[in-house]
Amino acid sequence: MYMLYMNSDQFAEALERIDTVILPIGMTEAHGHHCPLGTDVIIPRRFLELIEERKGKELIIAPEIPYGHSWSLAPYPGTVDIPHDVFTEYVFHVGKGLAQWGVKKLVLFNGHGGNTPALTHVMERLADMGMTVLLINWWIDYAREILTICAGQGHAGEDETSVVLAIDESLVDMTKANVNWNKAIANVRFPGMQRITMENAQTGDATLASRAKGEAILALCTEKIIELIEKLQADQLIERRG
Template sequence: MYMMDLTAAKYKEIKKSVDTVLLPIGMIEMHGHHCSLGTDVWIPREFVRRLDAKIGDRVMMAPEVAYGHSWSLAPFEGTIDISAEAFSHYVFEIGKEFHRNGFEQIVLFNGHGGNIPSLAIVTEKLADLGMNVLTINWWVDYREQILEITKGPGHGGEDETSLILAIDEKLADPTLAGNNQIKMNPKIKFEKSGLKLFKDGYLGNAGAATAEKGERLYEMMLELVISDLEDLWRVAYESLY
């Protein structure tokens, strides 16, 4: 169920049987000239929609966090970069409030790579409060399976663009993209190094993206996400005995 749809009375009633909240987290930033600036928001939102249809009776879907940290893409037009410190503190405060509201399990469903270091800190701080925390970075956690469907992944690459096309083909145009590969050691950083690392603001073979591939990715990853949720509940409930 969606938290925003609930009345206070219904919310209070639901908490008697639901102890898990899912927080979608994204970013507004450049994804090449071919993909929506909201790609990292659209994809978690679509996962939530599909998850709600399958397990909405066990998970409360919280309103999304649409802004995150993107140091590498900050030099590009359309990127709204929030400092790592402000972002991590904000997400922690949200999680802390859900804990105060009685939720014992929280899922941080992340759609943006630049958020990962901050969320690692948030995860530990929420765990120290007594929460059980599952963080999902879909393109990292399920990379092996993704490569069976899309061979040219990357920021705004074949996988992300396909997922966006599966939501709405008006949100991306792969004919405007090609195949950008990393030509610089990504471990090296210097001022505005993202401009060199991300040619035209994306990486990967976005030109090979299709809505059909995106649909296959959603179907495949949905089962993996549910499996991770089952692991979360197993850990949580086993710890009670």
């Protein structure tokens, strides 16, 4: 169920039997010269449509957050970079706002790597308030599976571009796809490094992307994500050994 389309009474009634809300979090930023600025919003949106079709009666999907934090893409046209502290505080208060109405389990469905440090901080603060919070970074959590479909990964690279192609081919201009394997060899920041490490606002080899690969990624990750959300709902996210 989509929270945006429920009225206040329906939301309150739903929370009597549903304790899980998914909060999609994206970013508006340059994705190469070939993918849309909204790539990190559009991909979670599609995953959640697929999840909603199957599990819609058992969870609520909150409205998405379309802006996030991105130092590395900040120099490229179209990126709207929200400072880390402002973004952290904003997402925390969205989570707290949901908690006050009885949401016990929150899934942060993230589409953008630069958001992760802030979201980890948000998770810890919400957990201290009594919530269970699960962070899903689809391209990291299922990297092993994705690499059975793609030769490599990257920002607007082979995997991400393929998923956008699968969602809507008209959103991608493959004639502008690039290759960039530049990489810092240590955890370093210096002025202007984004122009090198994120050359053309892209990493990886986007020229290898295809619609078929994107469809395979969407199908495979959707299955895995549904399994994970079912485990969250059954309180089975800890494995005990020995």
